Amino acid sequence: MKTIKFIAIGAALMVASAAFAHGDAEHAAPKAPVVKEQKPWGIAGDAKAVQRTITLRMTDDMRFTPSQITVKRGETVRLRVENQGQVMHEVVLGTQATLDEHAQMMLKFPTMEHSEPYMAHVSPGKAGDLLWNFNRAGRFDFACLIAGHYQAGMKGTITVE
Template sequence: MRIRSGLSLAGCWLALSMPVMASPAHQLDFGHPAPAASATRTVEVDMSDIAFSPKSLDVKAGETVRFVLVNKGQLLHEFNLGHAAMHVEHQKEMLDMQQSGMLTPTGMSHAGMDHSAMGHGAMKHDDLNSVLVAPGKTAELIWTFTKTDNLEFACNVPGHYQAGMVGTVKIAP
């Protein structure tokens, strides 16, 4: 995760509600973001306090899935695709964001914050495999899975993963 500042609160809320897109050059070992037009299937994932529904997903290597993420809870939640080790590292970054005051229980805050003075440099939640969804909001992540692998989808907001907000992604050939 790269951490940067400079987003206004309004820009952050806009970013939370927009689909994630990046060029194919920006990819992870298990896939990359894709344009909505390339999705072959839509999967709705409900986020509540503190659970995902469904708890597991089955996809195929090469498939592009449009994830519609509906936060039905009262807290900010994240949908993050990755390996268990990636989630452990991302949780540390999210904890830093929370401790700095940037990440709140219900959203992101940049108001009056000088993150560089805190020794964090500039902060921003901008992982290509991750979307933050504010309470009562809906967001999307369109993802092409490039190889067979067993992954997790998780909420890495501090304490959520540990409380069971994690599911499995099975990728078939």
């Protein structure tokens, strides 16, 4: 009888942990310092270097407002990401190719957990910050890669002049 209870409790915990993975809960703030890795779309920024804050709103109609952002090359920006919806949303910076690839992975593994300096996961009614130095000129993208959100059109563009 104890074995059956133990198995039932274990199964319930596994289901609960899957439910609170990527799609349903904010990731804990990283304990280690941010690893600054140069990406085609820039590098993690420092709070002291922020030149301006851009508020990016996310809603359950699977849209970002604004959906187009323009920044200057070399500018460090704080993206204040506000989730005005009732479900978890995120913003992930990248290129069209990297976002497409990541979106496909999220469809296959919707409970996948990850945290990088170029992404912010925000619970309903909450806000988060993403600090980024746009040190490369070009046209880049951002999206919510939670399974189904990207496919519904939850994406936008960043032009770095």
